[in-house]
Amino acid sequence: MTLRTKIASGYLLIILFLGIAVWLITGRITDLQREMDFVTGHDFEVHNLTNQLEKRLVTMETGMRGFVITGNSSYLDPYNTAMSGWEQDYERLYNLVKDNPPQKASLEQIKETIDSWMKEAAFPLVQYKKDNNTAKINEYFQANVGKTISDRFRSQVDSFRTVERQLTQTRTEELHSRNTVLRRELYWFVGLVAAAAIAAALVISRSILGTVKQVTRAIQAITAGSRSGQRISVRTRDEINDLGEATNRMLDRFEEENWMQTQIAETATAFQSITQSEELTRLFLEKVASLMQAPYAVLYLRKFERGEDSLVLSASYAADGRKVGEERFRIGEGLVGQCAADNRRMILTTLPADYVKVRSGLGTASPSSIMVSPVTLEGQVLAVIELASMEGFTPQQEQLLTQILETFGITLDRVMTRMEIERLLAESQAMTEELQAQSEELQAQSEELQTQTEELRVINEQLEEQNVFAELKAKELEEAKEELETNAERLELSSRYKSEFLANMSHELRTPLNSMLILSQMLADNPKGTLTPEEQEYALIINNAGNDLLLLINDILDLSKVESGKLEIEAEPVNLTELPVALEAIFTPIATQKGIEFRIVMEESLPSIFYSDGQRLQQILKNLLSNAFKFTEQGAVTFSVGYSSGTKEGEGQDGMSYLVFSVSDTGIGIPEDKQLQVFEAFQQVDGATSRKYGGTGLGLSISREFAKLLGGTLTLESREGEGSTFAMYLPHTAHGEEAGERLLPAASEVAAGISVATSEALPAYPEQEPRSTAVTQAGEGPSANRAPAGAAPKDAAPFAGRRVLVVDDDSRNVFALSTALRDKKIEVLTAANGKECLQILESEPAVDLVLMDIMMPEMDGYETMRAIRAKENWLRLPIIALTAKAMKPDRDKCLEAGASDYISKPLKMDQLFSLMRVWMNR
Structure with a gap:
């Protein structure tokens, strides 16, 4: 069985x-x-x-x-x-x-x-x-x-x-x-x-155990004997025969392992006396190529030279009198570099016919496969070896190479470490000799220092005397510091007084300027036809001069706001597609009049919307374009908008991109030594009294300060006689919150205390529409509807028979407004202060609209409007606030007090009549 x-x-x-x-x-x-x-x-x-x-x-x-x-x-x-x-x-x-x-x-x-x-x-x-x-x-x-x-x-x-x-x-x-x-x-x-x-196992085991014991004794005899070629011979045809054959195969494997361990031991001990890496790699490559039956082989050492991590050819096998392979590989370059980068073995079994040729005395042939393997120590790649094979690598060869490379890594690290130590030792000896020479010099210097020490002792005594003197000086400096702090407080107070003075002075100048502009405009329009053309021209010159004075007042007030930190920046969506249309409407007539070309260039990739202060942006661009047209006699003025990754002074921060608004002209240009001067207030390139071009010199100064408040910069490139290019870099923000975060730090750097405002809904009183509707409708300028001289204006009809109450303590403004209103067939009532206003409204209930001045004695405009809105029958009465205060808080304060709308002095009568038409029609 x-x-x-x-x-x-x-x-x-x-x-x-x-x-x-x-x-x-x-x-x-x-x-x-x-x-x-x-x-x-x-x-x-x-x-x-x-x-x-x-x-x-x-x-x-x-x-x-x-x-x-x-x-x-x-x-x-x-x-x-x-x-x-x-x-x-x-x-x-x-x-x-x-x-x-x-x-x-x-x-x-x-x-x-x-x-x-x-x-x-x-x-x-x-x-x-x-x-x-x-x-x-x-x-x-x-x-x-x-x-x-x-x-x-x-x-x-x-x-x-x-x-x-x-x-x-x-x-x-x-x-x-x-x-x-x-x-x-x-x-x-x-x-x-x-x-x-x-019970069954005992019976069956007795029939099997005898045969197994025979096989065991045979195996013990083989392992104890000196003949490794002895094998087990079993004549039975049962599973014991299979056991004998398996034992014979085990002995074959044992002999293979014994041979591999012998080769590894010989390789590990063969290179113990070698001290140079080139000799080590050459002998090792010859040994490995012989064991692996590789006709070609190369070995690359990893080196750090001139800050570069690379693999350098150190040895080659069967080189035919020359080196095989590339001289150097960077980490990750080619199979050799990638093997080092990945720290893993690569085997290629399909090679092109011309990959490499194996030469012998009888001819040449191409290998069938290559193996690229790293030499490592504790996970770090020290070298890379590449072997070629004619028949392919067997698993036994791969296992042998793995174990040989493990021991070779230790040997290679030892040799390279020893070479580095020898190099450092040589440098150390040289440094020791140098230090000995320096030591002798130091000894001589020590003797000299002893002499100098005595001199220093004497000097120290003198310094102690001077220290007492210095303490006295320190007290004097402390007193001077306190005096400087006091002066700084006085200076800050003086700056605040100056800003308040400028604001108040602006109000005082606007008040008489208001009546002058109204009356001069009425005279220039000549609605009754009683003035001669020359007299109309005189009135127009007076009106233009008044407007120039108003612009100068606004510029000075803007500078005052920046210096005092009162200028507000409002982050809002700005439509870039509407910007060219607005600028063309303003400057195309000027270009046509001067006979020069006006170009607008917009990059295709620009967003339609970005967030900034639209009012300040347009003010800057208008200043730059006005200057460009003023100083350009021929050629062209070009306005362009594009992208930039940074400003002229440097790259953007936090990956920020910039929108670049540039104005280029072919005008007179600016000398290099005066390019910084043009950004200073009241400074011009030509400051003589006989200069060709006029102006106050405030436009560029205000534009630069506004650009800073918007979080950007304003730069200039110019060559005298060839033209100039002003470029403004603004951070590109796609969201209102991000715009506020960007503008707030920039504004703080220019003037502490500037607030970044966001658009908020204004309070609306019962049965009144939001102010934005009135402004939109008021934008229709009625000036185009003027009647010929001597005739009543065509647009006087909507106002005929209407009753308007003018509340103002300045008789000049009352006279000018009353005259202009009566020309529109309006019945005018007047009051010198808030109390008279309330009395007239009580006695004259059929008032259609109130024009309310703010700064008045006894009862100002704010208090008067609150009193009006406190009564039920006056809730729907339209009130337009008229004030020389031109800052945004003044407007908000008027609307909160009960004003239906707001307009600043000096008044533009076309705008005032448009607002009146809107509110009266309601």
């Missing part, structure tokens, strides 16, 4: 006993399994359906509340899904517990609660929301009906679930008891089967 037959006989006997045992306990296990299936199928399904029913109610409640809160109908999708599915879950659950009367009754109560919730809470509340019945919704939530029903539902579900858990626990305990009995019976059956198996 073979071993298989013998062992099979024993197994058949064991299987026979096991079959008997299985037949006996199968019935018991079947009963137990049936009960377990009931628990896992019935009880678990009941629990799952209970949870699903509760989840569906929560889903309906959540969807309903989401729809009521947001009005979004998508919240009704889960609501409707749960609504349509809960009854199916209920029916399945009801069928599972219908054999349990108490649970069946509890489940019917749960259904009544769900029906009650849908009828009293879900259906009405969803319908209220669809009908937009907010009052009913608020009444529902105040009554809290849905929550009461939901709490009752959860309580009922918890009670139902608790009973089911108790039933499941009872069934589980019964199963556990029966399982214990079954386990005891199984132990008895297993014991009987084990006894039978042991």
